[in-house]
Amino acid sequence: MKVLRAPVTDEDIKNLKAGEEVLVEGTVYAARDAAHKRMKETLEKGEKLPFDPEGQIIYYVGPCPAPPGKIIGSAGPTTSGRMDSYTPLLLSKGLKVMIGKGKRSLEVVEAMKKYGAVYLAAVGGAGVYLAHKIKGVETVAYDDLGPEALRKFEVEHFPCIVAIDAEGNNIYERK
Amino acid sequence: MREIKAEEIRDIIAEAVINANIRLPEDIKEALKKARMNETEKRAQKILDIILKNADMALSERMPLCQDTGMVVVELKIGQNVHITGKSLEEAVNEGIREGYRKGYFRNSVVYDPLIRRNTGDNTPGIVHIEVVPGENVEINVFPKGAGSENMGRLAMLKPSDGIEGVKKFVLNTVKEAGANPCPPVIVGVGIGGNMEKAAYLAKKALMRPLDERNRREDIAKLEEELLEMINALGIGPQGLGGKTTALAVNIEVYPTHIASLPVAVNLGCHATRRVKIIL
Numbered sequence: 318m319k320v321l322r323a324p325v326t327d328e329d330i331k332n333l334k335a336g337e338e339v340l341v342e343g344t345v346y347a348a349r350d351a352a353h354k355r356m357k358e359t360l361e362k363g364e365k366l367p368f369d370p371e372g373q374i375i376y377y378v379g380p381c382p383a384p385p386g387k388i389i390g391s392a393g394p395t396t397s398g399r400m401d402s403y404t405p406l407l408l409s410k411g412l413k414v415m416i417g418k419g420k421r422s423l424e425v426v427e428a429m430k431k432y433g434a435v436y437l438a439a440v441g442g443a444g445v446y447l448a449h450k451i452k453g454v455e456t457v458a459y460d461d462l463g464p465e466a467l468r469k470f471e472v473e474h475f476p477c478i479v480a481i482d483a484e485g486n487n488i489y490e491r492k
Numbered sequence: 493m494r495e496i497k498a499e500e501i502r503d504i505i506a507e508a509v510i511n512a513n514i515r516l517p518e519d520i521k522e523a524l525k526k527a528r529m530n531e532t533e534k535r536a537q538k539i540l541d542i543i544l545k546n547a548d549m550a551l552s553e554r555m556p557l558c559q560d561t562g563m564v565v566v567e568l569k570i571g572q573n574v575h576i577t578g579k580s581l582e583e584a585v586n587e588g589i590r591e592g593y594r595k596g597y598f599r600n601s602v603v604y605d606p607l608i609r610r611n612t613g614d615n616t617p618g619i620v621h622i623e624v625v626p627g628e629n630v631e632i633n634v635f636p637k638g639a640g641s642e643n644m645g646r647l648a649m650l651k652p653s654d655g656i657e658g659v660k661k662f663v664l665n666t667v668k669e670a671g672a673n674p675c676p677p678v679i680v681g682v683g684i685g686g687n688m689e690k691a692a693y694l695a696k697k698a699l700m701r702p703l704d705e706r707n708r709r710e711d712i713a714k715l716e717e718e719l720l721e722m723i724n725a726l727g728i729g730p731q732g733l734g735g736k737t738t739a740l741a742v743n744i745e746v747y748p749t750h751i752a753s754l755p756v757a758v759n760l761g762c763h764a765t766r767r768v769k770i771i772l
Contacts, residue, residue, distance in 0.1 A: 348584060351609070378559065378601060379559060379560075379601075380559050380599070381555070381556055381561065381597060381598055381599040382597045382598075382599070382679075383597065384555065384597040386552070387555075390556070390559065390597050390598075390599070391550075391555050391556045391557070391558060391559040391561075391599075393558055393559050393560075393561050395560070395640065396639075396640050396643070396673045398673065411615060418640075418672055418673070418675070418731065418732075419671060419672040419673040419732065419734075420671055420672065420673070421640045438672070438731065438733065440539055440543065440546075440731055441558075441640065441672075441731060441762070442540045442543065442546070442557065442558045442673040442675045442762055442763055442764045443542050443543060443545075443546040443558075443641040444546065444550070444555070444556060444559040444560075445546050445549040445550045445553060445555045445556075445557065446542055446545055446549060448555070448559075449549070462611070463600060463611050463613065464599045464600060464601065464611070465611075466684040476542075478535070478733060480733075488733060488734075489671060489672060489732055489733075
């Protein structure tokens with residue numbers, strides 16, 4: 318099975334086709350609605366983001382708190398469409414991969430084609446199963462947002478399916 | 493007159509929210525297993541395997557099935573011969589939610605204000621429905637509901653002339669537009685009749701009904717089966733990535749309505765629809 322690891326190159330992106338299974342390894346940044354809103358506001362003010370999105374992977378997730386003896390609680394993907402209005406801006410800053418669930422807007426798909434990025438689907442609702450693939454957790458910023466804080470995960474064999482590739486092929490739109 | 497302390501209800505809610513979040517109801521698990529047998533596409537099979545494995549892991553590790561541990565809907569059907577003593581009932585319910593979510597290490601997913609959006613930090617308030625019914629029992633339905641599926645619900649005030657075909661079309665379109673977002677295979681709760689808020693609440697009640705129970709009215713039970721078949725023919729499949737199982741069940745509730753109205757509400761539940769019923 319194909320493996321994807323940040324920093325992701327344009328070559329990596331070209332090699333991924335919609336419908337393929339892929340295992341994500343290494344660093345992914347966890348961010349959802351509120352963190353995206355802050356990142357957008359930061360960029361609009363002309364300030365620097367808490368991490369450099371160049372070549373990076375964002376996982377749309379708001380995990381549960383870690384129970385005793387674990388590093389994280391359940392952590393499956395959230396609905397990606399809610400991040401659509403923030404996504405083209407992040408793609409323009411070099412973001413290469415997004416992990417979530419569900420369709421993306423036309424604007425996002427166009428921006429993915431323009432900047433060379435892929436969108437991966439993970440199994441929604443498989444919170445415990447996916448939490449087991451997360452081996453390291455660190456809060457990067459926005460701690461006050463609680464479950465919506467910006468975090469850095471280290472993942473191992475995190476299973477995904479390429480939902481939309483950089484040519485705009487889309488497995489949600491097959492007939 | 494039977495007396496029940498509000499504190500007793502608080503403790504029951506605290507335990508129920510934990511159990512609901514870590515244990516997939518048996519009827520849903522069975523339906524998922526059946527769906528797994530029925531799928532021929534490899535991707536759909538693999539996804540259902542992960543979903544079933546996740547349910548086993550959740551129970552054995554006492555972790556929530558999904559990180560979206562939801563906003564909690566609590567339905568209390570209180571017998572009219574019951575006297576609730578002590579503190580405010582609604583407060584007791586919210587204290588139970590607060591305690592359960594803290595003890596369970598569940599995500600706090602509620603914001604104070606829909607526009608300001610600051611997290612309340614304890615997953616309260618819940619959404620509390622209280623009904624007074626004959627008898628001296630209290631039935632408590634605890635229903636932590638995730639937003640991925642809740643957001644894809646729809647309500648339509650159809651014209652009476654739209655009839656049953658209009659209802660089918662609306663339900664089908666709602667599921668189609670929802671696509672992968674509500675985490676299919678979904679459970680489709682449909683409320684037909686009443687007025688605006690009645691239809692929406694009926695849809696929620698329909699969603700709370702176990703999958704192996706059909707509507708008692710034969711024509712409605714038939715409509716449930718027919719809609720399920722139509723929905724599964726859409727091919728959306730598990731996680732919207734194709735397959736035979738888009739929905740595990742369609743549950744419909746109906747109510748009398750106005751001569752000028754045909755309200756229809758669809759409330760979608762994900763494959764990890766969580767519910768616990770307790771009778772006191």
